[in-house]
Amino acid sequence: MQRLLLIGFGNVAQELVRILDDHTLFPHFNPQQFVVTGIATRTRGNVYNPEGLILKRLLPLFNEQNRFAESLPEYFPGSAQALVGEAEYDVLIELSTLNLSEKSQSAIGYIRTALERKKHVVTANKGPLVFAYQQLKSLAEQNRRAFLFESTVMDGTPVFNLKRYALRSVEITGFQGVLNSTTNFLLAQMEKGLNVEEALAKARALKIVEADPRNDLDGWDAAVKTAALCNVFFNQSIDLQSIERDTFDLVNPQTVIEDARQNKRWKFICSASRENGTVKARVRLQRLDQKHPFFAVSGTSSVLRIEARGLAPLTIVQENPTITDTAFGVINDLLQILENWK
Amino acid sequence: MQRLLLIGFGNVAQELVRILDDHTLFPHFNPQQFVVTGIATRTRGNVYNPEGLILKRLLPLFNEQNRFAESLPEYFPGSAQALVGEAEYDVLIELSTLNLSEKSQSAIGYIRTALERKKHVVTANKGPLVFAYQQLKSLAEQNRRAFLFESTVMDGTPVFNLKRYALRSVEITGFQGVLNSTTNFLLAQMEKGLNVEEALAKARALKIVEADPRNDLDGWDAAVKTAALCNVFFNQSIDLQSIERDTFDLVNPQTVIEDARQNKRWKFICSASRENGTVKARVRLQRLDQKHPFFAVSGTSSVLRIEARGLAPLTIVQENPTITDTAFGVINDLLQILENWK
Numbered sequence: 001m002q003r004l005l006l007i008g009f010g011n012v013a014q015e016l017v018r019i020l021d022d023h024t025l026f027p028h029f030n031p032q033q034f035v036v037t038g039i040a041t042r043t044r045g046n047v048y049n050p051e052g053l054i055l056k057r058l059l060p061l062f063n064e065q066n067r068f069a070e071s072l073p074e075y076f077p078g079s080a081q082a083l084v085g086e087a088e089y090d091v092l093i094e095l096s097t098l099n100l101s102e103k104s105q106s107a108i109g110y111i112r113t114a115l116e117r118k119k120h121v122v123t124a125n126k127g128p129l130v131f132a133y134q135q136l137k138s139l140a141e142q143n144r145r146a147f148l149f150e151s152t153v154m155d156g157t158p159v160f161n162l163k164r165y166a167l168r169s170v171e172i173t174g175f176q177g178v179l180n181s182t183t184n185f186l187l188a189q190m191e192k193g194l195n196v197e198e199a200l201a202k203a204r205a206l207k208i209v210e211a212d213p214r215n216d217l218d219g220w221d222a223a224v225k226t227a228a229l230c231n232v233f234f235n236q237s238i239d240l241q242s243i244e245r246d247t248f249d250l251v252n253p254q255t256v257i258e259d260a261r262q263n264k265r266w267k268f269i270c271s272a273s274r275e276n277g278t279v280k281a282r283v284r285l286q287r288l289d290q291k292h293p294f295f296a297v298s299g300t301s302s303v304l305r306i307e308a309r310g311l312a313p314l315t316i317v318q319e320n321p322t323i324t325d326t327a328f329g330v331i332n333d334l335l336q337i338l339e340n341w342k
Numbered sequence: 343m344q345r346l347l348l349i350g351f352g353n354v355a356q357e358l359v360r361i362l363d364d365h366t367l368f369p370h371f372n373p374q375q376f377v378v379t380g381i382a383t384r385t386r387g388n389v390y391n392p393e394g395l396i397l398k399r400l401l402p403l404f405n406e407q408n409r410f411a412e413s414l415p416e417y418f419p420g421s422a423q424a425l426v427g428e429a430e431y432d433v434l435i436e437l438s439t440l441n442l443s444e445k446s447q448s449a450i451g452y453i454r455t456a457l458e459r460k461k462h463v464v465t466a467n468k469g470p471l472v473f474a475y476q477q478l479k480s481l482a483e484q485n486r487r488a489f490l491f492e493s494t495v496m497d498g499t500p501v502f503n504l505k506r507y508a509l510r511s512v513e514i515t516g517f518q519g520v521l522n523s524t525t526n527f528l529l530a531q532m533e534k535g536l537n538v539e540e541a542l543a544k545a546r547a548l549k550i551v552e553a554d555p556r557n558d559l560d561g562w563d564a565a566v567k568t569a570a571l572c573n574v575f576f577n578q579s580i581d582l583q584s585i586e587r588d589t590f591d592l593v594n595p596q597t598v599i600e601d602a603r604q605n606k607r608w609k610f611i612c613s614a615s616r617e618n619g620t621v622k623a624r625v626r627l628q629r630l631d632q633k634h635p636f637f638a639v640s641g642t643s644s645v646l647r648i649e650a651r652g653l654a655p656l657t658i659v660q661e662n663p664t665i666t667d668t669a670f671g672v673i674n675d676l677l678q679i680l681e682n683w684k
Contacts, residue, residue, distance in 0.1 A: 158509075165507040165678070166503040309369075311498075312660050313661045316659075321653075324652055
């Protein structure tokens with residue numbers, strides 16, 4: 001049995017807890033293998049019970065009060081850092097949101113502490129991969145623990161597992177992808193004639209855009225995902241600022257409509273290549289014709305094409321994922337830990 | 343170090359031997375981990391040396407004489423079955439060609455013998471998966487040995503590794519794919535105005551069609567791949583005859599040309615679904631429009647879309663593979679064995 005400590009209790013964490021509590025979606029999955037001993041949130045209280053939390057009871061209470069109330073017997077008055085450093089658990093599940101302004105130092109600190117305590121780590125947070133991949137990877141290896149992160153890019157689509165298990169000994173030389181589904185969705189709406197504001201309103205209604213959409217529109221989300229892939233695929237410590245970014249301001253609504261009539265679509269393409277040890281990466285607004293393999297990738301779908309020395313390029317597409325896909329990426333990482341550290 | 347016994351010495355086996363001998367293509371791959379102790383062919387002689395064969399010497403000799411000559415010191419006068427049953431090796435690499443008329447009984451026999459002798463098995467032959475998957479899987483489990491087969495479908499594209507490592511505990515409910523590249527290539531040529539004979543001549547020049555193309559044209563190759571996927575994905579013993587097959591005779595050359603002008607393409611789509619334990623599978627000629635995710639899959643590329651309960655569909659595309667991709671699938675299986683049976 002693995003004891004889990006959750007940092008962050010947003011959509012992914014709550015979906016994860018739902019799957020751990022009710023596994024009918026994945027009939028071969030046995031949730032009895034896991035118990036959650038603690039949950040830490042940034043501003044909504046922490047809970048901890050070394051014997052295991054009763055999720056079925058806690059989740060409705062959290063949703064009613066929109067926090068873990070201090071009156072709960074499981075309430076933990078200390079900080080998230082205190083939980084990570086002192087609690088009993090086997091796997092830290094780091095699900096806090098990306099914080100660019102502090103370069104994810106809090107999340108990196110949690111992960112460092114957990115690995116130093118010889119705990120495994122699973123994260124769905126891109127920040128640690130962008131700002132500390134090499135450091136955390138080495139720390140995990142030194143302590144012989146897992147540092148896994150399938151849900152960081154493409155909502156649980158198995159891109160890192162593909163590299164790890166299916167491209168053994170292979171040198172990845174480049175990749176291209178549509179990785180920011182918000183801008184891809186907006187462009188598809190604009191093909192139909194909506195203006196930017198209307199498209200944004202529709203995206204908000206579907207909850208696929210943040211309150212402040214600048215992170216997506218300025219290409220930061222795409223650049224962060226590109227950086228995470230570069231670091232893992234090329235074993236690098238890339239500088240996020242070195243990634244060229246086209247922003248949504250470059251989109252010409254009239255051109256998008258006219259080109260759509262000619263079976264051409266505009267998309268933000270993330271790409272990177274490595275030659276002689278040098279990595280070039282960028283996020284670029286590009287016009288694709290219908291023969292392009294990314295042409296049909298629309299809605300909130302995403303795609304990644306991987307080039308490797310000696311092999312045919314492989315492309316993987318995920319169609320309109322839900323929060324379950326992201327939570328499943330975490331579950332798959334947990335099952336990998338169970339298998340490899342019996 | 344793993345000792346390998348090869349059954350079959352066609353294109354895939356020879357490429358495998360080339361990679362084992364010269365690994366510059368995969369810089370992280372260490373061929374010193376492997377030694378080939380025996381190679382068996384159907385009609386071109388067998389060689390065996392329990393200390394390991396010198397591939398660099400044998401491969402040119404084989405190519406000069408188009409067989410392993412009896413004068414070679416390594417020449418093995420016995421049968422392939424005798425080698426499998428008596429030779430010293432750790433992994434049987436079964437690369438003989440699919441034999442539908444005998445329902446792959448020879449290949450299945452080799453694999454059974456190897457597993458009973460507690461050897462691992464890697465195969466690129468679809469037959470054993472179609473005609474004896476359950477039996478061989480159980481035998482491997484009983485003997486705690488690997489039975490791996492990544493190169494059987496889609497030339498080494500990681501479809502089985504995807505299921506094994508990235509869809510843990512997941513129930514696959516269906517799949518669709520373009521799995522026969524010969525017919526897909528022929529249809530693409532016909533869109534450009536070639537007739538069937540001209541398209542076939544072009545395919546022959548590129549060596550992507552057998553001397554007798556009926557296996558491809560009658561849909562058997564596609565049906566066999568569909569059956570292999572059904573057996574592994576759904577854990578079944580499907581009857582190959584139960585798979586509905588459209589044949590190439592249904593293709594109307596004039597319609598193909600006219601539809602191509604309207605941005606529509608005809609393709610043979612393999613598909614299967616499982617509902618309440620019942621599997622339905624077929625190979626069907628279908629007309630796709632440009633929004634279909636398989637529209638852009640042309641040349642000798644192939645594609646597979648996997649549907650799983652609770653998750654967004656995943657699609658994997660391999661672009662114009664070479665024989666190196668198929669051989670790499672075998673290498674990847676070998677590396678998996680090395681990792682899991684240290």
